[in-house]
Amino acid sequence: MSAQPYGLIATFDDVPSLYHAAESVRDAGYRNWDCITPFPVHGLDKAMGLRRSIVPRISLAGGITGFLTGMSLIWWTGAVDYKLIVGGKPYFSPMFAFPVAYELTILFTAFATIIGMFVLNGLPMHYHPVLKYDQIRRGMDDTFFIVIEARDPRFNLENTKALLARAGGKAITELEA
Amino acid sequence: MAHAEHSSPAHPLLQEVRPAELPRAVLVENNRSFNWITEKICGIIEGKTPTWWWICFVLACFVASFTVAGITYLVATGVGVWGHANPVNWAWDIVNFVFWIGIGHAGTLISAILCLLRQKWRTSINRAAEAMTIFAVVCAAIFPVFHVGRVWFAWYLFPIPNSNAIWQNFRSPLEWDVFAVSTYGTVSVLFWYVGLIPDLAVLRDRFFAAGNRLRATLYGLFALGWRGSNRHWSNYEMAYLILAGISTPLVLSVHTIVSFDFAVSLLPGWHTTIFPPYFVAGAIFSGFGMVLTLMLPLRAVYKLEDLITQYHIDCMCKITLATGTIVGYAYGMEFFIAWYGANPYEGFAFVNRAFGHYAWAYWIMISCNVITPQFFWFKAVRENTALVWVLSIFVNVGMWFERFVIIVTSLARDFLPSSWGYYSPSIVEIFTFFGTFGVFSVLFLLFIRFLPVMPMAELKAVTPQADVHGGHGNAKH
Known part of the structure; x- marks a missing residue:
């Protein structure tokens, strides 16, 4: 491989060894690296030094938008655009508008949460160097990987390889960019 | 105070007392x-299509054709071909709508409420239960949509500008229901799909390795490039x-709003404040009935006893018992x-x-609703899978009749005796x-053939070896 590789990938057979390896990669000060796991490993975020996800902020924004959409929709259609007396009730009241605004709060929160999650994750992304690794299928099944990217300032082919080997990584392979 | 006790020398007998070992299921x-x-x-998806699947699928398509026939005749003729007439203007259509919507509720209860309560046993049944929710909402939606009569105007239900420049009446619980049910359907699909993404990635990579490019592409398209x-x-x-x-x-809001369709009216028998919690409990009760009806055969056919254990069945039976008793x-x-x-009108x-x-x-x-679930008090009943399945059918039947009783008896004997009817x-x-049972079965059979019936990622995460401290997860948490 002549060109700079995308990074290095190391294999781990079980959760505890991945967890401890993640701690040592974190402590070595790497920034652009990742763990590949077939399921969300409880506590791995901390071992990787990840901050709390910001998805909830996007959800909150979606929820507020949904509530205001519901309320203003009912106010504008009933009290502004076409006033119609129904059953002697007021043109607008937050009381009868509440159920619809409530449902729209939930609907918009759901969309904001999911779209926010995809945007933060950079998905959909159907092409990725990691997906080209011939063993990646096992990362969806029962094996765990750590990937350290070459663009990390601390990346050095020999030293990073040594770090992964010390941490217990097997089959350390260069990933084609 | 606890500190003071701690420092004082304990009775020698107390030192021998050990807390009871209560192993997690x-x-x-x-x-x-x-x-x-x-x-x-x-393996369920990759294996050859079993013969029983084809038999069930053909049968389900045949049953579904009854809905197609019924609806075609209705659209071609008019809504008068249904049996309602004054004073019973809501009848089977609304009964069936509430029945199917209610069934969906167990799926969301399992996927959402049990998730928040950290009931890990939900993992093996949540995927199928959420699928059940979505398909039940599809069946439910058929009835109100065709009950509007001129179904090509059904979009009038939504606030879309139309040539009459008139808007929906947002004071009406029926309009609230439009928003509740459509939000429920949409959010259920989103929730289900988000849960499916990691499992679709598994299938993508497996089909790719097996050389099945078409299926790898299709699963891959929906897996959105998930890479774990x-x-x-x-x-x-x-x-x-x-x-x-x-x-x-x-x-909780969906069946509350469904109950508002009745409770906000003035009709004796409908106009009661107990309706929202009573409808929600009934919905969960009927939904668990349906989950048992579906999961027990699935467990037997695909030999999933290691994943849907007796503990799972016990839990489902106990929820059925609890909600059934609330309904009672x-x-x-x-x-x-x-x-x-x-x-006097209410009393009558x-x-x-x-x-x-x-x-x-x-x-x-x-x-069906009050007596049937009481059998679930007994362990011997809960461990007899065939009996649990039969009882779950009674629950389904009973909950359909509950909606029939509420809707039809109140309308057939309203305020004016001269208009009473049967x-x-x-x-x-x-x-x-x-036919809607066929529609539901067709969708469910396609689901178990083409999508993973259980969330693999979530199942793996609840096994002991998923614990970062080396497999003592069950004892510690």
Whole structure:
């Protein structure tokens, strides 16, 4: 491989060894690296030094938008655009508008949460160097990987390889960019 | 105070006392490996289509054709081909709508409320239960949409500008219901799809390795390039938790709003404040009935006993028992309030339910909904899978009759005795309702053939070997 590789990938057979390896990669000060796991490993975020996800902020924004959409929709259609007396009730009241605004709060929160999650994750992304690794299928099944990217300032082919080997990584392979 | 006791020398006998060992129920039996779970669930999809599947599928398509026939005839003729007439203007259509919507509620309860309550046993049944929710909402939606008569104007239900420049009446619970049910359907699909993404990635890679490019491409398209990255999982887990958090008030609100369709009216027997909690409990009760009806055969056919254990069945039976008992309490409380409220019309409505022309329906409802779940007190019953399955069918039947009793008896004997009537369904209604079981089965059979019936990622995460401290997860948490 002549060109700079995308990074290095190391294999781990079980959760505890991945967890401890993640701690040592974190402590070595790497920034652009990742763990590949077939399921969300409880506590791995901390071992990787990840901050709390910001998805909830996007959800909150979606929820507020949904509530205001519901309320203003009912106010504008009933009290502004076409006033119609129904059953002697007021043109607008937050009381009868509440159920619809409530449902729209939930609907918009759901969309904001999911779209926010995809945007933060950079998905959909159907092409990725990691997906080209011939063993990646096992990362969806029962094996765990750590990937350290070459663009990390601390990346050095020999030293990073040594770090992964010390941490217990097997089959350390260069990933084609 | 505790500190003072701690420092004083304990009685020698107390030092010998050890807390009882209460082992957690094992969620995946026989200590199966991650790979075993993948092979088991993917094997269902990758294997040859079994003969029984084709037989069921053809049968389900045949049954579904009854709905197609019923609806085609209705659209071609008019909504008068259904049996409702004054005073019973809501009948089987609304009964069936509430029945199917209610069934969906167990799916959301399992996926959302049990997720928030950290009931890990939900993992093996949540995927199929959510699928059940979506398909039940599809079946439910058929009835109100075609009950509007001119179905090509059904879009009038939504605030879309139209040539009359008139808007929907947002004071009406029926309009609230439009928003509740469409939000419920949409959020259920989103929740289900988000849960499916990691499993679709598994299938994508397996089909790719097996050389099946077409299926690898199709699963891959919907897997959105998922690669199991923990940076992704971190956002994913948070998003999943929020979806569970918002689905919980959603599921409670949907059947509450469905009950408002009745409770906000002035009709004796409908106009009661107990309706929202009573409808929600009934919905969960009927939904768990349906989950048991579906999961027990699935477990037997695909030999999933290690994943759907006796503990899971016990849990489901106990929820059925609890909600069924709440429903029974609500029946009693309705009668009490009818008497205690001293309103003669209300009192008449309830006496008429139990002893009037529709008494047969009332007593079917009582026996199926109040007596049936009481069998689940007994461990021997819960461990007899065939009996549990039969009882779950009774629950389904009983909950259909509950909606029939509430809707039809109140309308058939309203305020004006001169307009009293007796409602019977027409053959078109019977066809349409019968066929929805086919529609539901067709969708469910396609689901179990093409999508993973259990969330593999979530199942793996509840096994002991998923614990970062080396497999003591069950004992510690």
